[in-house]
Amino acid sequence: MTLEKTAAEARACTLCAAHLPLGPRPILRVSTTARLLITSQAPGTAAHVTGTPFNDPSGVRLRDWLGLTEDQFYDGTKLAILPMGLCYPGRLPQGGDLPPRPECAPLWHTRLLPLLPTIRLTLLVGTYAIAHTIGPGPMTNHVQNFRQHLPKYFPLPHPSWRTIGWAKRNPWFEEDVLPALKKEVTALFS
Ligand code: SF4
Numbered sequence: 001m002t003l004e005k006t007a008a009e010a011r012a013c014t015l016c017a018a019h020l021p022l023g024p025r026p027i028l029r030v031s032t033t034a035r036l037l038i039t040s041q042a043p044g045t046a047a048h049v050t051g052t053p054f055n056d057p058s059g060v061r062l063r064d065w066l067g068l069t070e071d072q073f074y075d076g077t078k079l080a081i082l083p084m085g086l087c088y089p090g091r092l093p094q095g096g097d098l099p100p101r102p103e104c105a106p107l108w109h110t111r112l113l114p115l116l117p118t119i120r121l122t123l124l125v126g127t128y129a130i131a132h133t134i135g136p137g138p139m140t141n142h143v144q145n146f147r148q149h150l151p152k153y154f155p156l157p158h159p160s161w162r163t164i165g166w167a168k169r170n171p172w173f174e175e176d177v178l179p180a181l182k183k184e185v186t187a188l189f190s
Helices: 003-011 045-050 057-066 104-115 127-133 139-144 162-169 172-189
Strands: 036-039 079-081 121-125 153-156
Touching (some): 121 172, 139 153, 162 172
8 A cells, every 4th residue: 555545545534533523634744755754642723724734833833843944844745744643632621632532543653654664753742642652651751861762753742832831840851852853853854
C-alpha cells in the first residue's frame, strides 16, 4: 500500500464517529520526503474548521520554539504532522480538549509511520505522544532529559497557553531545551 492510498484511507476514516461531537475530519500531513515529523495531540476546533493544523496561538508558539516561518512549517515536503488522534475529540466539562481517541494511533500510526522512510526526527508534542512513544512518566522529566531520546525523538510540552506558566517554573526549558531544539530543526531544514 502506498503512502498516498493509506493517507487517503485515513482521511476517509469514520471509525469512532459516534464519539466525535463535530464528526470525523481527520487532519494529517504526510509525504515521502519529509525529514521532520510532529506527532501532536489532536486537532482543535480551529483546525477542524479549516483543515489546517496548528493555525492558532498554539501553532504560533510552536513555530517560535522551532524557529520556523509559517511557510517552512507548512511545507509538507519537509515537515509531516500526524496527531495521536486525527480528529477533534471534543471538550472536557472543566475546560480543555478531551484526550485523543484511543483507537486512532493504533490504527493509523501503525499503518502510516512505516510509509515515512525519510523521517529523521520526530517531535513528541504533549503527554499523549510522549507516553505512546517513550513510555509513562512525568512529561517534565521526559522534556528535561530530551538528550536521552536524540537523535530519533524530541519530547516537548504541548504549546498551549498552559505552557507559559510551566516554562516560567522550569527556566531550563528556554535556556537549554529550546536552543537545542532549534539547532536540530535547523539542521534538518538546511
Ligand atoms: S479520530 Fe481517528 S479513528 Fe476516529 S474517526 Fe478520526 S481518524 Fe478515524
